[in-house]
Amino acid sequence: MNSFVLQRLPRKAALAALAGSAVLLTACGGGASDSAASPDRSSGASAETLSLFAYSVVKPGFDAVAPAFAQTAAGKGITVQGSYGPSGDQSRKVASGAPADVVNFSVEPDVTRLVSAGLVDADWNSNADKGIPFGSVVSIVVRKGNPKHIHSWDDLLAPGVQVVTPNPFSSGSAKWNLLAPYAARSEGGKNPQAGLDYIHALVGDHVKVQPKSGREASETFLQGTGDVLLSYEDEALALERSGAAVEHIVPEQTFKIENPVAVVKTSKHLDKATAFRDYLFTPDAQRLWAKAGFRPVDGSVAKEFASEFPAPKKLWTIADLGGWARVDKQLFTPNTGSIAVIYDTATK
The missing domain is CATH 3.40.190.10 (Periplasmic binding protein-like II)
Structure with a gap:
């Protein structure tokens, strides 16, 4: 077992230091949950909630993409409830039974763990972008x-x-x-x-x-x-x-960096979870990812934002x-x- 000495400042000091300069850091530490989109009931659509387990720093992207999905025909009435934390820990939680519909982890092995557990299909990365919606x-x-x-x-x-x-x-x-x-x-x-x-x-x-x-x-x-x-x-x-x-x-x-997304096949909302995953790859969502600082995988959208993401x-x-x-x-x-x-x- 690996052990590490983590040198951390007291929580009160952390909150004081962050209050004025990093609003984006609130409500998204290890395992924190956050509703990324509220359902639109104006059309009488029934409300459903998708549970997203994701790595810690992707929250700003989903804060933009999930509400946009809720405005589409496929996403009408859908709330995305996000849990954000260390990627490996998030993967282990889902493998241990945490109820998830969609996962977005930092690295591929954290998805592979769920394949081995029978929770994600082995062909989760068979689409053109290999299951990577942004970079x-x-x-x-x-x-x-x-x-x-x-x-x-x-x-x-x-x-x-x-x-x-x-x-x-x-x-x-x-x-x-x-x-x-x-x-x-x-x-x-x-x-x-x-x-x-x-x-x-x-x-x-x-x-x-x-x-x-x-x-x-x-x-x-x-x-x-x-x-x-x-x-x-x-x-x-x-x-x-x-x-x-x-x-x-x-x-x-x-x-x-390639951060994979996958649908959990035991989801009670499998069709909606699949629709949400698919939406992440659409040009509209790709533009939202780019505006949030993530490199789009759609070639045409990537060209639109080329000046913002210089090539090493x-x-x-x-x-x-x-x-x-x-x-x-x-x-x-x-x-x-x-x-x-x-x-x-x-x-x-």
Whole structure:
């Protein structure tokens, strides 16, 4: 069993620090529930509620997309009740019986767990977009004005730089954050030892706190901990738009983030859950994702927003490293995965 010492500020201090600058952070910490859309009963449509279990930082996207779905013929009378938290924890909750209709997790293995549990169809990712309704990239978030002059992965290893990134055993965000420099240093897995040497230096000397989720990592950073936050580009944009005194850098080499969505086949509202999932891929929904800071997967919509999402010089993908089954087994399996062992050693 992996154990970690999580250095957290008191909850009262956290709330005080966030009250003036990050309204978007409210009601969406680990496991928090939130109604993303209210049903329109004006036409006499019967009200139904879909239960969405999702990773922590996607809430701003669903806050925009779910109400728009409720205005469509397929979504009339539908409320989407969202539960947001660390991706791995959310997946384990659903596998243990939490009632969910739709899931949106940070990483594919969290959906695979539900396939193994008989809760999601094995062909959940057989559509043209492989079950990925939007994307992002790993970004580096710094204090306003970039006082530490951080521009690249190498800069994170400078003496005295403290980095905030979540715990990879609860958070999918953490896995993406680590895979970005790992891929850059290992040349897409060609030299895995070079990638592991970087992760060892980063985790051992610069990562002093490990919050449970991407959202909790943002809260910790906004409270004043650390010089750098590693996070999704969409989360970085949300922090900037909230007025927080931060800015973000997309490194020349970074990693493509793909956050899968799936319908839970035991849903009591299977038709509605399927319709909601399908709506996420429509051009209308894709534009809403883009406006919320997520990279659209629809090619025509992506062109509309190309200026808002600059292309990195090199964008590594999970496929470059052999796919999630290989990556999870070799790098993140507790007690045996190469990165898991690095975390164990660093926290003893």
